[in-house]
Amino acid sequence: MPNAAEHALPFVQEAILFLAASIVVVLVLSRLRISPVLGYLLAGLLIGPSGLALIGDVDKIRSFAELGVVFLLFIIGLELSVERLQALRRWVFGLGAAQVGLTAGLIGGIAWFWGNSPEASMVLGACLALSSTAVVVQLLVERGEVASATGRVTFAVLLFQDLAVVPVLVLVSVLSNPGDQPLLLALGLSLLKAVVAVTVILVIGRFTLGPLLRRVAATRSTEIFTATALLIVLAMGWATSLGGLSAALGAFLAGLVLAGSEFRHQIESDIQPFKGLLLGLFFLTVGMGIDLDLVMENVAWALVSVFGLIAIKAGLTTGLALAFGAPRDVAIRSGLLLGEGGEFAFVVVGAALSAHMLPPEIGQFMFAVVGLSMLLTPFLPTLADRIVSVLGPQKAEPAGPEPDVAEMSGHVIVNGFGRVGQTVAALLSEQQVPYVALDMNPELVRAMREKGYPIHYGDGSRPELLQKLGADNAAAVIVTLDQPAATERAVGAVRHHWPKLQVFARARDRARAAELAKLGVEGVVPETFESSLSLAKGALQALGVPTQAVEELVTRHRESGTTAD
Structure with a gap:
């Protein structure tokens, strides 16, 4: 045997x-x-x-x-x-x-x-x-x-x-x-x-x-x-x-x-x-x-x-x-x-x-x-x-070498650098808010880096990668991904490892927005709902409806979240 x-x-x-x-x-x-x-x-x-x-x-x-x-x-x-x-x-x-x-x-x-x-x-x-x-x-x-x-x-x-x-x-x-x-x-x-x-x-x-x-x-x-x-x-x-x-x-x-x-x-x-x-x-x-x-x-x-x-x-x-x-x-x-x-x-x-x-x-x-x-x-x-x-007492510290990206403080991590992410980054830059971006599209990353944008290739749901980008000292994370599952993974990773870090996310619709809100996202923008409100607002104003009435109508629907049956 x-x-x-x-x-x-x-x-x-x-x-x-x-x-x-x-x-x-x-x-x-x-x-x-x-x-x-x-x-x-x-x-x-x-x-x-x-x-x-x-x-x-x-x-x-x-x-x-x-x-x-x-x-x-x-x-x-x-x-x-x-x-x-x-x-x-x-x-x-x-x-x-x-x-x-x-x-x-x-x-x-x-x-x-x-x-x-x-x-x-x-x-x-x-x-x-x-x-x-x-x-x-x-x-x-x-x-x-x-x-x-x-x-x-x-x-x-x-x-x-x-x-x-x-x-x-x-x-x-x-x-x-x-x-x-x-x-x-x-x-x-x-x-x-x-x-x-x-x-x-x-x-x-x-x-x-x-x-x-x-x-x-x-x-x-x-x-x-x-x-x-x-x-x-x-x-x-x-x-x-x-x-x-x-x-x-x-x-x-x-x-x-x-x-x-x-x-x-x-x-x-x-x-x-x-x-x-x-x-x-x-x-x-x-x-x-x-x-x-x-x-x-x-x-x-x-x-x-x-x-x-x-x-x-x-x-x-x-x-x-x-x-x-x-x-x-x-x-x-x-x-x-x-x-x-x-x-x-x-x-x-x-x-x-x-x-x-x-x-x-x-x-x-x-x-x-x-x-x-x-x-x-x-x-x-x-x-x-x-x-x-x-x-005796310490002397003032020298400026010394410049800190690495992982040593940044008070910055924003932008997860996803498509059209929405680029718009967010432009607004942050105008207000002198430092940011670093991530995206999984290698051609996009390459093109943006050649233009001087602080962007890296990587999966924003990987906590070790976020830590390399200074998540420990970041002010916020903004998730602009267009895939709902990827957005939920990214939000979940941040919430699990950095529960006190502010998270803002883009959602496809109101249902997805509600799911993200349950995960603890501070601000969620349901893109289809917001775009429909913007379209209706423009049409009503063009048809002669008073601006104040249109604003009140849009605000009421935004707060109630109602849509057509």
Whole structure:
């Protein structure tokens, strides 16, 4: 009789453990206001070889888990539009470049002083200079400081750190296999190869990805659109891997190509669940790979290294922020927020271990140091507040970088940009009311964007997309869609996630208007009813009926809602 295990699907046990761990981690840590990244690390440690040993062979799922990093790089590329980099250029390319360069040099020098090889020291310095985008951004969101001067300065440094990931990965590749050539020559040739490959991919992507997505969007199929987005990410990663570069670099380039397109927010919403799950799996495998026995044998050195890392990075970043003109309180808060190690340290150290550049015990020790520093990060803003209060009152915040669309406040989201939506937008513009629009017609979106309208392609019933457009701080949402079912979905999504946000909607008739009113819409305009009243009003006036009588008649019918039997 065949064994039941022979008919089991591959990785079912691992998938069940991962999904169960993910649910528990998110539920527990959401109550504790701690980043899920830390929970994934702890959960991986618990179920891995150093814990309960529920999963013994980590290597067989690690390659699949690395797709999480690929999707993360794609999302980062989407966020790094050329316009955004220009708005943040002083802080990104000034403060960010100085922070990464000086921190990498200082930490690399310390690593070399303690007996590491020059190659290993360079890798350790480069990866430990980076901070955790996932943890820091989550903390800024929870504290409501994304749009503050602290949030903008901190985020600008994180943007440069994200850009620095690509050359760091190239550095690891070159140092691990320099060949017979001198190191500097090998590094220069690899960078030249990378630049050529990047240029070719960007040029090809610029002329192919946009038209492809417009054709797919024209089908109005959300499933096909999501499948196309996944295909772009994986295909670009595969193409760069064939050229000897990392798959993460290809995904990053794909995101960069699409960053300025009208599809950016919809793609980001579609990819986000895949990125979140796969990145969670990646952190889970990192936690599984930590040798707890090795850490316990060196617990004193681990704690000294963690606090030393935070002190070095926080002190250096604070000093640099002050030098670039940030007020003292902003510099202190940004410095401490950027003091921890980042998730890319796991990627870089893992690559260095695979290339035998680092001894296994050093790699495991670095995993522990980075993980512990991330575990302490949620407590650093409180420490910064105390330091600022001791040093004296805060100074006025600088204007800093301009906020992103998600950081807009008091604006209106116009869902649907046909004739009605365009009229609404024109009236808002005349009154100097900021707005951002959405529509599912790719040709319309493209034409309106070319004319300078703030419009994006996307489904206005997707709450994650609305959040990207600043629904948390919006003044109102106006739904001008002509499909009743789509209108109800859009209104329902806003009412469920933002119950206090004002919603105004267009309805086809009085019956639809009544349904929308039940959903909590503040203002509903039944277009057929209103148009019939307008037609009757014009006809009666043309037939000589006094204007006052016509106005009273129309008002009475509007209030009663009566129509002909």
